[in-house]
Amino acid sequence: MNLLITGGAGFMGSHFVKYLLTHYPTYRVVVFDKLTYAGNLENLKEIEDNEFYTFIPGDIGDASALAAAIEEHRIEAIVNYAAETHVDRSIISPKDFLLTDIIGTDTLLAAVRRHGLKRMVQISTDEVYGDIQGEAVNESAPFRPSSPYAAAKAGGDHLCHAHYRTYQTPVIVTHSCNFYGPNQYPEKLIPLFITNLLEDKPVPVYGDGGQVREWIFVADHCRAIDLILHHGQVGESYNIGTGQEIKNIDTARELLQLLGKDESYIEHVTDRPGHDRRYAINCAKLKKELGWEPKVSFADGLKKTVEWYRENERWWRKMIGNEEIMK
Numbered sequence: 001m002n003l004l005i006t007g008g009a010g011f012m013g014s015h016f017v018k019y020l021l022t023h024y025p026t027y028r029v030v031v032f033d034k035l036t037y038a039g040n041l042e043n044l045k046e047i048e049d050n051e052f053y054t055f056i057p058g059d060i061g062d063a064s065a066l067a068a069a070i071e072e073h074r075i076e077a078i079v080n081y082a083a084e085t086h087v088d089r090s091i092i093s094p095k096d097f098l099l100t101d102i103i104g105t106d107t108l109l110a111a112v113r114r115h116g117l118k119r120m121v122q123i124s125t126d127e128v129y130g131d132i133q134g135e136a137v138n139e140s141a142p143f144r145p146s147s148p149y150a151a152a153k154a155g156g157d158h159l160c161h162a163h164y165r166t167y168q169t170p171v172i173v174t175h176s177c178n179f180y181g182p183n184q185y186p187e188k189l190i191p192l193f194i195t196n197l198l199e200d201k202p203v204p205v206y207g208d209g210g211q212v213r214e215w216i217f218v219a220d221h222c223r224a225i226d227l228i229l230h231h232g233q234v235g236e237s238y239n240i241g242t243g244q245e246i247k248n249i250d251t252a253r254e255l256l257q258l259l260g261k262d263e264s265y266i267e268h269v270t271d272r273p274g275h276d277r278r279y280a281i282n283c284a285k286l287k288k289e290l291g292w293e294p295k296v297s298f299a300d301g302l303k304k305t306v307e308w309y310r311e312n313e314r315w316w317r318k319m320i321g322n323e324e325i326m327k
Contacts, residue, residue, distance in 0.1 A: 004069060076118050080122050124157050132280045182218070
């Protein structure tokens with residue numbers, strides 16, 4: 001299969017590219033990425049000489065560039081990791097999120113239809129469901145996004161379903177809980193906290209830290225997307241979660257323990273505007289239909305992630321700059 005991985009130089013996309021080349025060594029994988037601040041070719045350095053890998057700089061909103069890449073490399077399917085993803089940045093400047101997460105998604109869907117591709121997998125977020133008060137929500141729950149980021153992703157997801165309904169475009173939408181793991185850009189909560197503590201700095205916890213999240217280790221998410229890409233039902237959505245809910249303050253405490261720090265390093269800061277208190281998704285559909293289960297516990301995943309940042313200081317020091325925001 002010839003695959004186009006948009007946003008493939010970012011954290012999640014780069015892991016999936018390397019996963020594909022390991023598990024499907026005869027697949028041809030083309031990365032299409034405009035290399036924003038979060039895109040980094042160092043994430044793909046270990047495969048740069050692989051004959052089955054190609055990198056093309058490009059914006060998913062550029063229909064001509066997309067068409068050229070699809071035609072030249074005889075692309076059969078797309079996995080769309082390309083997105084503006086950071087909530088705090090979306091609050092400051094929503095426009096980039098609308099352009100990439102909505103207009104860019106629509107451009108991809110049109111390319112899938114025009115070129116007769118077999119399918120597209122849209123990587124989205126549990127944040128489209130908004131603040132969850134009761135039971136974990138399944139794929140039929142209404143979207144109630146709270147932030148410009150979540151609203152933009154919801155808009156892209158709605159377009160996916162509309163393209164399927166109207167044009168029979170073969171697209172599948174995924175909604176995942178929070179990702180974490182090695183080489184994640186250090187603006188998100190876990191890598192920000194780790195790099196701060198490695199620099200002997202405090203960790204900024206929004207409000208009382210009682211916000212509840214699920215976390216999925218990057219390798220488990222790659223396995224889920226693999227199954228959805230190859231065996232998922234077009235026109236459907238799949239939630240990807242672990243079912244393990246944890247408060248942000250408790251995540252901070254686990255990281256403090258792993259890095260040998262006490263709770264004096266916790267710095268409570270003003271809460272984010274419109275901050276959702278809890279995300280909780282039911283992923284029974286993915287488990288029942290495709291047989292997926294998470295394999296990496298949160299405790300083990302955190303240990304692996306901390307160890308990676310300890311051993312790759314050169315990588316993250318180039319990234320952190322003045323970043324003091326988190327997810």
